[in-house]
């Protein structure tokens with residue numbers, strides 16, 4: 001690819017991948033071997049990338065709809081792959097490993113890694129008190145300090161020392177009842193990644209071990225970044241940077257400096273929606289697709305350029321788009337099953353029709369079943385024919401377990417009346433039809449099931 005005239009371009013592959021999981025989890029959701037669809041878009045400009053990205057976003061939405069999945073598109077962290085904007089396609093499922101933060105009022109949805117929430121700092125009406133050192137022997141965790149001193153965890157300041165990927169040390173301050181979101185914290189200090197400082201590094205910076213660290217009297221000057229929910233608050237308690245001591249009545253800006261306030265904590269259920277202010281809800285989901293605006297991160301680094309209209313060499317503006325193909329099947333099963341087994345959406349079912357002959361020793365049953373099997377095949381219906389020499393109940397149990405959408409039963413009694421039974425796995429609806437009409441009725445039902453999944 002040399003010229004702008006060859007753009008835009010999309011390249012993709014569908015291939016088996018391997019992941020070195022120490023312990024594969026969640027059954028088929030996270031296996032060592034899986035099939036992925038990966039696509040990459042190449043564009044001349046950011047405006048064109050916008051078009052490519054939106055097309056892929058829409059196509060993915062149609063694909064997942066057609067696969068019969070109930071899903072939501074959420075704002076996501078770009079993580080190690082990088083780039084600025086990314087969306088995940090999440091299938092709602094209680095067994096999912098991701099937490100979806102969403103707002104029923106306005107439709108805002110984000111991965112918990114990414115989710116922000118609305119917060120307006122309100123200056124406290126409390127009087128600023130004088131700091132007071134308190135002896136807290138061997139009392140380290142938020143829970144321990146909170147119960148030892150008899151104060152709410154939200155009055156405590158968690159003081160966490162981190163090292164950025166470019167070698168800087170930062171002290172993050174957050175309320176005791178909140179959890180640091182490392183992705184947000186890294187963004188707040190303009191670092192690609194952050195990791196907790198080592199024990200010795202903490203000792204050197206704070207002069208005390210983790211558990212007694214605080215923002216006052218640090219041995220070394222480091223950047224102090226506080227969560228925005230602390231701004232305006234007074235009389236907090238934190239570690240004293242001295243073994244077995246805490247300090248009460250600390251007020252930011254009065255007793256210690258804060259270099260920057262930022263959103264560095266995870267949203268909690270009940271926090272307010274960043275778009276409309278309604279309470280946020282949490283649910284779990286399975287990620288089946290992830291799309292990224294990469295921009296020039298890789299093309300610039302790898303010197304992948306094209307000749308633009310103005311005669312200048314420029315890096316491709318890229319996007320990247322993945323679908324967990326095998327995961328779609330696993331997610332569909334998580335979402336569509338009952339105590340008896342799977343309820344496949346017809347679009348991805350291994351077969352469309354499950355033909356069950358109840359007694360293969362009955363000549364009439366055999367004749368009708370074999371006849372229908374041939375006719376289904378002629379009509380290009382994908383049919384699984386259970387001609388095993390087993391009891392009817394046994395075959396029905398297997399049919400429910402396997403979960404093929406349309407079951408056609410040729411039974412000894414009904415067939416004498418010239419009838420067969422059609423049953424839908426999803427709804428349990430049953431109808432009797434004349435043998436002569438069976439194929440056309442099954443074709444009709446099949447069309448309808450496909451139509452129901454049309455985007």
Ligand SMILES: [Zn+2]
Pocket residue numbers: 103104105106107108273274275276277278
């Ligand atoms: Zn909202």
